[in-house]
Amino acid sequence: MKVASQDFLQQAHEALRAKDKVERRDLLGQFMPAARDAAANAYGDFDGLRAHMKRVRGHTTEHLAHYLQQFEEAAVAHGNQVHFAATAEQLNSTVLSICQTHNARRVAKGKSMVTEETGLNELLLKAGLEVLETDLGEYIIQQAGEAPSHIVGPAFHKSLAEVRELFLAKHKLGERALESVSDIVEEARGVLRERFLAADVGIIGANALIAEHGTTMLVTNEGNGDLCANLPPVLIICTTFERLLPRAEDAMALQRLLVRSATGQSHTCYTSFYSGPRREDDVDGPLETHIILLDNKRSDILASDYHEILDCIRCGACLNHCPIYIGVGGHAYGWVYPGPMGSVLTPLLTSLEQSHDLPNACTSCGRCAEVCPANIPLPDLLRDLRQEESAQQLKPARWRRGLRLHAWLLRQPVLYQRLTGWSMSALGLLGKRRGAFRRMPFASGWTSQRDFPAPEAGGTFMRQYAARKRRGGRRG
Amino acid sequence: MVTCLADLMRPSVGFSAIRLLERAGCRVTVPEQQTCCGQPAYNSGEIDAAVPVAQAVIETFEPFDYVVIPSGSCAGMLSHHYPALFEGEWRERALALSAKTWELTRFLTEVALLPAPKRAALEAAVTYHDGCAGLREMGIQQQPRQLLQEQCGVQVQELTENQVCCGFGGTFCARMPEISGKMADDKLNHAVASGAKVLAGGDLGCLLHLAGRAKRRGLDLEIRHIAELLAGNPKGPGIGEGRQ
């Protein structure tokens, strides 16, 4: 997918002007955190589970080579073909060549953020294949020609009315009411089922790779992943090495964290484990299975100070809890991953130069880190990226100079107090009547949205305090 | 420590804090050479510029038993972020400062307790905005409510979504003013809906930002730092209000 993160501010501006969408997101921002909190509280020691998972992940990355090898060997023993793709292009071309080997014409896809990241659909379409997204949300945005706005609910930005219009236009099914959510779901189901049966290749993602058994785990609510995996003769699983976990029970712990954090459920409708191609006595299943492990700069991230972002389990809680994500929505971020996790990942997976506004779209409020099931210190990582932004001189020079001058002044207390004492007294006098200024030189960012409150009359604290001390008065 | 914003914009917060601490039996000094904790540079990623500021603060406050700050965010900076800036000897010194740094309301409820007040209850409907750093880094949530109850006889009328950021975020509010303005509006709408006439908070950054936005929108809300309310029925204008 093309990166449009450099236009974050403009995109955010447009997003904030669409009032109906703003209202929808505000509701999402109330509903999703409430659901997550209720589920986490009902679980009991959710924080203990988070800490446990953190240790498991730490152990896994420490012994990554070992577990990777164990996974590969076990997966191959089940009859899977395992591929490694260093770059997005490599993953895409591996998928394409598998499709071409089988003379495939139709591909059915389950929800996969990895293939969003690599822009797989575009390549397959260009090569003349028919690509069908089968997750309801993904299907909706595919029909609408849009990108996902949320990593869990890709079509959260669409209202029921919009989906209705879309389906009426795209599905030639004659007169019908299509008024309720269940009507919509029924219709999508009907349309999709037929096409599942015709698919030559199924493509899905994975929520966990289990090293001890060489199996992959997928968590869905619609069961479409299972149909993609079992009906077409060829299955391709597109994933990345940070999904790796040592044991099946670790995957179960992850599942408990994931569903509660993502949707507030205690279980999703389907949690499936895929071991490999159909065995002799099996009644169904694919004839051939491939697992592609994408790196795409992840090895670099692993070796960097940002390695904790690789613990992300893609639950979306940080998006739902981020007032900035809720304010501007996913599309404003301009790439595949939005919200706090996206503001860390996008600069690392694309380039900071293109996306350095994203780490600044943060007030360090800490709400994301508070709920992140993987205990990723997101605000710290974002601050580190801002430091890098500064080091690479990407920050507006005016800002950088101002901040550094201010920091320097702070270390010259006498000069600082003289300057501030004088200017605050002046401002205090000027603003005494109205109590605030509508405009203020050098502070247009502030005053574009708010008045600038005038300092209290009487001069700075330090000045008044010194005067009181001189007068010998102890009391304030 | 008097925060830079209290020093420059709202000295009465500093004087109120001094009065409260003295009432609780403390001997209070504001060192002459104190300026600011260095958070603007730090949060904007200018870490190397923030380090010498932090060192100056550490040195300045070394002689004291407690460092009490009328701000959750500055207290969080000293307690949580300073130690992360250093290694070796300076880290030890930062940790020592961290251990004795307190946010004002927590200090007044856990270390030096305020005696029962002698004055009448505050006749006002008050709502409270929890600053994020205070809430998440310093564990400030029930302390200001408790103090408002005990000292002013006020039961806080809670904001819906009271754990959500108001959109100040230091330089964020000037770098992304539109998003910040939207967040301020959400907070102010909740404040109006709460039925309160006074919006109190523990961080001047949030309060100046909210007051500026409230003034722009012409909202009838009196915005004050909690120290002002606790120190005694304040008579001067609220933040961003003129003298009528």
Ligand code: SF4
């Ligand atoms: S960063 Fe944490 S909260 Fe955000 S999606 Fe990943 S796991 Fe979930």
